Amino acid sequence: MGWIEVTSPAPPLPDPQTTAAFPRVKLKALDKAKILRGTEVKIIPFTNRKQIGTNAIMFLPLAELSSSLAHDQPLLTPGDTLWAAGWVIKANDPEFPHSNWNGWMKRIHANDAKQSTQIEFLPVIEGDPNDLNTIFTTLKECIRRAGVAIVTFDLPIWLKAVNIIKQANLPVIPRLGGFHLLKSYLGSMGNIMEDSGLLDVIQLIYPGSTTAKHIMDGGCFDKAIRVHLLIDAAIYQHIMKLAFTEEERGDMKTFMEKVADGKMGARHSDPVVPVFEQRFEETFKRLAKGGRTPALWVEYHHMVDVIKLDHHMVDVLYFQVRAEDADVLVMLVHHSSDSHHPLFLTTSNGSYDVRKIKESLSETQKSYLLFCHAFTGCDTVSAIAGHGKTTLFARFCEGDAAEYIDIFLDTEATKETVIQAGTAIFKYIYHGRDTALGEIRYNMFSRKAAAGVIKPETLPPTEGAAAQHSLRAYLQTRDWILLQSMSLNPSDYGWTIGVHGYEPVPTLDPTAPEELLQFTSCNCHGDCSNRRCSCKKNGVTCISACGVCNGITCRNCSHDVVESEEDIDNDC
Incomplete structure (x- = not known):
C-alpha cells in the first residue's frame, strides 16, 4: 500500500544547503534491495475479524448535526453573497458581466496569500491494500508518526478502515476521500430531487437523458457541480429580481467591481453586503413556509450551499495538544466548547479525547473541575495527604460544600471569605464541620498517638496553614478561569519572594507556643x-x-x- 504524509501549513524550510539536489547514482538491484529492506514496514496481523465496526456508526438528523456547528461564524463567505448578488444585478442589467461560482471565486481570490503544504512520500507497505492486515498496519504506522491521525481512504478501503478503527478503538479519524464524499453527496441530492423536475432543468443545460441521469446519480462530477451552481444562480435571479431597490443594486455593483479589480479583498465588507445577506435569508425563510414545493426548492438551494462549503472548507478537522501535565487537560476540558473542532491531548501514555471527557461529566462536575484540581494539589498547590483527587472530587460534587466551593469560583471574592471557605472545606474533608480545625487536628493526633502510629502529614493542617493553602488554591483557580498568569499579586495569596523566586508560605502562625x-x-x-x-x-x-x-x-x-x-x- 502506498501512502503519503501531508502537513499543512508546511513546517519552516531547513537550511538551503541540506536541500540541495543530490547527484543521481545508479544502483545495482542488490543495493536497491538493501535500501528498501532498511525502510521495510512489518505487517501487523489484525486478529479481530468481526464485522461490527460500521454497526457502531451513528446516523444523526441533519438538524442535530447542524446544531453542533459554531453559529457565531457564517458557513459561507462574503464572496458567496457577492456572487449571488451579481446574478440579481444581471437579472435587471443583462449587460453586467458575471461568471459562474468557480470563475468568480478564482477571480476574487487570485491575489490571496496561499498556504504552503508539505507532502512527504513514505515507504511503501508491502501488502494488498484491500487486506485487513495491511490496513491495520497502515493505521498503526500513522498513529506512531502523528499520535492522533487523520487518514483519508477511497470508499472501498474506507469502509474496512472504519471497521478496524471501531473494533480496535484506535485514535484515528478516518476520512472519506473528497472525490468520493462529494460524489456520494451529489447522488443523494439527485435522489431527493428525483420527482421535482430537476432532471428536466438539467437537460436544458446538457441535452440528452443519459448525461442528465448520470448527473442525478452523482456521476459526471465536474458537470454536476457546474449544473447545480447554475441552477442556484437561476433561483437567485427568479426570486430576488425585485427584492432590492435600484440604489441598493447600484451600491452593490460598485462594490463588486472594486472587489473584482483586486482593490478590495473578498473578506472585506461594505454596508451593502449585510443588507443583501439579510434579504436573502428572510426571503428563503419565507418561501420555506409557503408550501411543499417552495420548501423543497429552498432545501435544494441549501444543499447547493453545502457544495460551496465543501470547496471553501479549510482542512482543519481537529486540534492536538501535546503535553504531559494534568493541569493542561483540566483546562482544556473546562474551556473547550462543543462547537469547536475535535480536541485531543496527546501524552507519552496515549491520547485523550477532550470532548468525550467533557461529555461524560455532569454540569456540577464541569463547574467544580478547576477548583477541585487546584485545591487537592497541582503544580502550585500542595496535595492533601491521604485524600485522593478522585475521592474528594466525588465528595465535592455531592453538593454538601457547594456554598464554600462557589466562593473559590467567584473571581471577585475577598481574601477573608476565601480563607473562611477554605477552612470550612478542610473541616468538611476531615468530617468535622461543627468542630474547630485545631480541635479536629488534636483529636486525630490523640487517636493516632494512642495507636502508636503517628504520620504528621496525615493530620489536618493548622488554621494558619489552611489559610495559606486556600489562598494559593484560589489564586490558581482564578488564573485558570481567566486564562491569566498571576491575575492577582501572589504575595497576597500564599506566596513570598525568596532567593529562587516565589516560594509558598507554609503558615503565618508561630511554629509552637x-x-x-x-x-x-x-x-x-x-x-x-x-x-x-x-x-x-x-x-x-x-x-x-x-x-x-x-x-x-x-x-x-x-x-x-x-x-x-x-x-x-x-x-x-
Missing part, C-alpha cells in the same frame, strides 16, 4: 546553682524533664525559690 519554644532542660549532677546549668543560664527554672534533679532536688526549682522566700520572711 512561646512557652514551648523556650523549653530547656538540663542534666546537671550538681545543685544547678550556677551558669553551668543550662536552665539557670537561660533564666528558666528546672522542670520535671531535667535528667537528674527532675525540677525537685536542686536549687533552681520553683520549690526552692518558695522555700528561700519563706526563709527570708521568717528571718525578717
Whole structure:
C-alpha cells in the first residue's frame, strides 16, 4: 500500500544547503534491495475479524448535526453573497458581466496569500491494500508518526478502515476521500430531487437523458457541480429580481467591481453586503413556509450551499495538544466548547479525547473541575495527604460544600471569605464541620498517638496553614478561569519572594507556643546553682524533664525559690 504524509501549513524550510539536489547514482538491484529492506514496514496481523465496526456508526438528523456547528461564524463567505448578488444585478442589467461560482471565486481570490503544504512520500507497505492486515498496519504506522491521525481512504478501503478503527478503538479519524464524499453527496441530492423536475432543468443545460441521469446519480462530477451552481444562480435571479431597490443594486455593483479589480479583498465588507445577506435569508425563510414545493426548492438551494462549503472548507478537522501535565487537560476540558473542532491531548501514555471527557461529566462536575484540581494539589498547590483527587472530587460534587466551593469560583471574592471557605472545606474533608480545625487536628493526633502510629502529614493542617493553602488554591483557580498568569499579586495569596523566586508560605502562625519554644532542660549532677546549668543560664527554672534533679532536688526549682522566700520572711 502506498501512502503519503501531508502537513499543512508546511513546517519552516531547513537550511538551503541540506536541500540541495543530490547527484543521481545508479544502483545495482542488490543495493536497491538493501535500501528498501532498511525502510521495510512489518505487517501487523489484525486478529479481530468481526464485522461490527460500521454497526457502531451513528446516523444523526441533519438538524442535530447542524446544531453542533459554531453559529457565531457564517458557513459561507462574503464572496458567496457577492456572487449571488451579481446574478440579481444581471437579472435587471443583462449587460453586467458575471461568471459562474468557480470563475468568480478564482477571480476574487487570485491575489490571496496561499498556504504552503508539505507532502512527504513514505515507504511503501508491502501488502494488498484491500487486506485487513495491511490496513491495520497502515493505521498503526500513522498513529506512531502523528499520535492522533487523520487518514483519508477511497470508499472501498474506507469502509474496512472504519471497521478496524471501531473494533480496535484506535485514535484515528478516518476520512472519506473528497472525490468520493462529494460524489456520494451529489447522488443523494439527485435522489431527493428525483420527482421535482430537476432532471428536466438539467437537460436544458446538457441535452440528452443519459448525461442528465448520470448527473442525478452523482456521476459526471465536474458537470454536476457546474449544473447545480447554475441552477442556484437561476433561483437567485427568479426570486430576488425585485427584492432590492435600484440604489441598493447600484451600491452593490460598485462594490463588486472594486472587489473584482483586486482593490478590495473578498473578506472585506461594505454596508451593502449585510443588507443583501439579510434579504436573502428572510426571503428563503419565507418561501420555506409557503408550501411543499417552495420548501423543497429552498432545501435544494441549501444543499447547493453545502457544495460551496465543501470547496471553501479549510482542512482543519481537529486540534492536538501535546503535553504531559494534568493541569493542561483540566483546562482544556473546562474551556473547550462543543462547537469547536475535535480536541485531543496527546501524552507519552496515549491520547485523550477532550470532548468525550467533557461529555461524560455532569454540569456540577464541569463547574467544580478547576477548583477541585487546584485545591487537592497541582503544580502550585500542595496535595492533601491521604485524600485522593478522585475521592474528594466525588465528595465535592455531592453538593454538601457547594456554598464554600462557589466562593473559590467567584473571581471577585475577598481574601477573608476565601480563607473562611477554605477552612470550612478542610473541616468538611476531615468530617468535622461543627468542630474547630485545631480541635479536629488534636483529636486525630490523640487517636493516632494512642495507636502508636503517628504520620504528621496525615493530620489536618493548622488554621494558619489552611489559610495559606486556600489562598494559593484560589489564586490558581482564578488564573485558570481567566486564562491569566498571576491575575492577582501572589504575595497576597500564599506566596513570598525568596532567593529562587516565589516560594509558598507554609503558615503565618508561630511554629509552637512561646512557652514551648523556650523549653530547656538540663542534666546537671550538681545543685544547678550556677551558669553551668543550662536552665539557670537561660533564666528558666528546672522542670520535671531535667535528667537528674527532675525540677525537685536542686536549687533552681520553683520549690526552692518558695522555700528561700519563706526563709527570708521568717528571718525578717
